[in-house]
Amino acid sequence: MEDIIINSENLIEEVSLNFKRYLYTQINWNNRLIGIKGARGTGKTTMLLQMLKASNLRMSEKAYFTLDDIYFLGNSLLETGKLFYQQGGKLLVLDEVHKYPSWSQEIKNLYDRYRDLQIVFTGSSIVDISTREGDLSRRALMYELQVLSYREYLHYQYGMGYPVLKLEELLNSKESIRSLFPKDFKPLANFRGYLKFGYYPYQTEDRLGYFQRLRQQSRLIVEYDMAELKGFDIRHAKKMLQLLFVVAQQVPFKPNINKLAEKTGIHRNSINNYLYFLEEARLLSLLQASGSSAALLQKPEKIFMENSNLLYALSEDAPEIGSVREVFFHNQVSAKHKLSMPKSGDFLIDWKYVVEMGGKNKDSRQILDLPNSWLVKDDLEYPVGKSIPLWLFGFLY
Structure with missing residues (x-):
């Protein structure tokens, strides 16, 4: 897990706060489970890294993981999230969740087990969480990011x-x-x-x-x-x-x-x-x-x-x-x-x-x-x- 934590810290440090998409100010970032959909290339990843950078949490308390990383071919999201939480993690951002087969069930498990862990996830615009195993629709506050106006x-x-x-x-x-x-x-x-x-x-x-x-x-x-x-x-x-x-x-x-x-x-x-x-x-x-x-x-x-x-x-x-x-x-x-x-x-x-x-x-x-x-x-x-x-x-x- 050390490698993806290092990658997370580097990405958060490097992201610019100069321009934020319209949706940034419309999201209720205080909600404990937030989902953001959108087509490829609309800026979902950048927006989430900006949110992490602007957070007052210490770097060790927040992390960005992309689920199309090769790490998740051999490691479960549930166990990785558990380890992050046990090491003091409070804010977990999960990108490209639709690339991970059991994402909805494992996010649900993390949400239910760790009551003071906030999770923000992104997926393709094709993702319909109401049809996924575990059904996050009753728990997650969902948004969709459009292309630039x-x-x-x-x-x-x-x-x-x-x-x-x-x-x-x-x-x-x-x-x-x-x-x-x-x-x-x-x-x-x-x-x-x-x-x-x-x-x-x-x-x-x-x-x-x-x-x-x-x-x-x-x-x-x-x-x-x-x-x-x-x-x-x-x-x-x-x-x-x-x-x-x-x-x-x-x-x-x-x-x-x-x-x-x-x-x-x-x-x-x-x-x-x-x-x-x-x-x-x-x-x-x-x-x-x-x-x-x-x-x-x-x-x-x-x-x-x-x-x-x-x-x-x-x-x-x-x-x-x-x-x-x-x-x-x-x-x-x-x-x-x-x-x-x-x-x-x-x-x-x-x-x-x-x-x-x-x-x-x-x-x-x-x-x-x-x-x-x-x-x-x-x-x-x-x-x-x-x-x-x-x-x-x-x-x-």
């Missing part, structure tokens, strides 16, 4: 700190929106860069290899992480990747199940299951019709890539701006609000607000007679009448 990107990349906006404030307080930003702030100056490169914190490390890294990350999610999904046969990973690639060439679109089945070699009766798995892995997003049943695995009205960086990375040709704007809007708004497809317009937010997307020449004829309806334009700096700038929806978290 446009607001966070400006802070992380350029040091620009701006407040989070509530949806109602964004829609109804048009005159006061401008006053929240400095006079010299140019909201569109970095927006295109964000849409292509800004969703993951590691984008600063290698801009030239960024898309290749996203493609590799997508493959790892399908071939490695999704093995943990209940009902997913890893032998179908190649077809899953093929489906993801086919969808990336034409999203957002209304899916034709027969054509998708023909292009991918997946039986038409399995397409919805595959789409559902890809959504659980945070590679795709599915939009259902407003008023449709909440039944699982129904055919979606539209399919989107989970974010526009993935769209650029997986598209053979440069995606159309109309596709990019819809993918961005869906990604940023669905993090905090329920989206569905209305009878008129492009999106229905929280079953109340209708949104029509467009560029500078878009007019409001399609939603003219609809109450609580707005135009969202991607070339606008600040709200004008019923038109709201697309970039503003990147300030919801």
Whole structure:
């Protein structure tokens, strides 16, 4: 255990506290069992190391263990946690728990046996703790970390700190929106860069290899992480990747199940299951019709890539701006609000607000007679009448 303790201390010492993800301040760090889900590359590990570094506990009282470490191939989590506790440990952070087969049962045992031990664990976005042996759902306070918002990107990349906006404030307080930003702030100056490169914190490390890294990350999610999904046969990973690639060439679109089945070699009766798995892995997003049943695995009205960086990375040709704007809007708004497809317009937010997307020449004829309806334009700096700038929806978290 000495080696993983040394590694823990080194990682805690080296992590920077300069930038913290939005979720850092929303987590109740006093809870005794905390779970954090999220897709690869969103910054879960960094956030937990920051929490450990900021803790007032002595270094010997806190530790970070990643369960994909080779150490855990020959040592049990339960025994390691017991030894850590016996040596005075008070705060244990467990990363990548889904890589360890009996993680939920052993975390439950640690939680039940050692009442003054706090445990924080992270897992892939595909992890559903309510279906795991031991069922931690009644004990753990769960959170999910999203990709960087446009607001966070400006802070992380350029040091620009701006407040989070509530949806109602964004829609109804048009005159006061401008006053929240400095006079010299140019909201569109970095927006295109964000849409292509800004969703993951590691984008600063290698801009030239960024898309290749996203493609590799997508493959790892399908071939490695999704093995943990209940009902997913890893032998179908190649077809899953093929489906993801086919969808990336034409999203957002209304899916034709027969054509998708023909292009991918997946039986038409399995397409919805595959789409559902890809959504659980945070590679795709599915939009259902407003008023449709909440039944699982129904055919979606539209399919989107989970974010526009993935769209650029997986598209053979440069995606159309109309596709990019819809993918961005869906990604940023669905993090905090329920989206569905209305009878008129492009999106229905929280079953109340209708949104029509467009560029500078878009007019409001399609939603003219609809109450609580707005135009969202991607070339606008600040709200004008019923038109709201697309970039503003990147300030919801």
